[in-house]
Amino acid sequence: MNTITTNKTAVALSKTLAEEYVLLLKTQNxxxxxxxxxxxxxxxxxxxxxxxxxxxxxxTAEVIRTFNVKTPGSFREFQKIALIDEAPNDMLTAHQMIEILNKDHMAMSTRLKEHLEEAEQSEDTSAVTLYEDLITFHDKAAWMIRSHRA
Ligand SMILES: [Fe+2]
Incomplete structure (x- = not known):
């Protein structure tokens, strides 16, 4: 692993961390x-x-640390990096929640597949394993959510 490759993987992992945190808060909301x-x-x-x-x-945060870079850990940093939108302030219907989260999980799965390819090319095994697990999680989550459609 050279330094440039290592940094690229760490940057992608930090982006993933931010996205997953925004999605966690939205799901909890x-x-x-x-x-x-x-x-x-x-x-x-x-x-x-x-x-x-x-x-x-x-x-994810702990794999980032194995690259000897700082793990982001504030909502300010997460919001700056994440592409996932925060939950709106309005009261939503269950059906709106289903459509929003289904879209978010599928978008995460697509972006993670790109990160997975890069991590495979860099032979960053820990990141590869993590991305594979995350893709499985998001695909399954999207399916379980959209199974509630009327
Ligand atoms: Fe609860």
Whole structure:
């Protein structure tokens, strides 16, 4: 691993960390605010997903540290880097939440596949493993969420 490659992987991992943190807060926000006939199922599903995201976030941060660079860790930094939008302030319907999170998880999966390819080329094995796990998580999360569509 040369320094340039290492930095490129660390930058991509930092971006991933920021995106996952914004998505975690959004998922937790929807866990709190969801209502209607799908309340119980979505409340539970969102809880299990933000908890799983927290584990991946911690793993991501720790892989970043193996490159000897600082891990970002403030909402100010996360907002600057992340492409995922924060939850809107308005009260949303369960169906709006479903569409938003389905789109976010699919977008994450697409972006992570690009990062995975780069990490494979750089032979950054820890990052490769992490991206593979994250892609599986996001694909599954999107499926579970959109299965609640009417
Ligand atoms: Fe809760």
């Amino acid at each position: 929807f866990h709190w605010n969801v209502d209607g006939p799908l309340f119980f199922s979505l409340h539970k599903l969102f809880e299990s997903q933000y908890k799983e995201l927290l584990e991946y976030i911690d793993d």
